[in-house]
Amino acid sequence: MSAPLHQAKRPVTALAGPYGHPLHPILVTVPIGAWVTSLVFDLASHVVPDPAFLVRGSLWLIAVGVIGALAAALFGFLDFLAIAPGTPAFRTALIHMALNLLITAAYGAAWAWRATTGPEPVSAGPIALSAVALAALGVSGFLGGKLAYRYGVRVADETTQAEGFRP
Template sequence: MTDPQRAKRPVTALAGPYGHPLHPILVTVPIGTWVASLVFDLASHVVGEPAFLVRASLWLIALGVVGALAAAVFGFLDYWAIPPGTPAFRTARVHLVLNLAVTAAYGVSWAWRAGLASAPVGAGQIALSAVSLAALAVSGFLGGKLAYRYGVRVADETTQAEGFRP
């Protein structure tokens, strides 16, 4: 049997201190920017001058890709702490692959849009964003499973109990 405590400890100080990993806070950047980009894409169809929304969406996608790559660095550090061959490791691998696929899809989306000037965002580009966000939601569910069910990079119960002492 593998030691579940291994996945609670950072493999290096760069991953964040014990009980406070950096990966979960960094994922808020791509999630927020990509959701906002889809909102801007849709809004580009209801305003008279959509150019500012199209440009903003392009910037949000780029910022999300950069943020996702930064989050991935710290996610890899957490991944290496999980014992191979375990359900947690398999879940983490699917989470990792989905996130890389979503990041690649947004990279493609950025390149596809780079030449747009002022026309509303196309239906295909909106569909790609919607499908990518759906995949990101599945991946986020798996990330939650890693933390809340398997306790990856979460402090052990003895440490958690400190917060409930009178």
């Protein structure tokens, strides 16, 4: 195993999660779930007689997603520090990180935009922003999957993985 690959599999600190079990992947489920649900609430606000609870719920979900994304980013950055610069994995991680920061900023802006509106159904502008941000999140998630499943970043080596398949 090459030195850069070995380095990318190991946590830079115990805060990033133990070897073979990083914290970043589990934390990203919070913003993904919150933001997808916020879009569902936005769309549903157009089909119920009193949309106020959905509009408020969506606002809260966006806030939960932003806070969750910042927590996930902290642990993702620790994993990023383990990747050797100048490698394809590093470039992929850099794009993944930049996209996620832009997406989080877009949701922060969406929260500020919505915080000034009333209980009426969510307008087309914020819905479009959420849809575009979720599409970008899909691209970023693909890149995150590439980091783990193709490049093996923070994934245990094959010798360690083989322990799970011994009779």
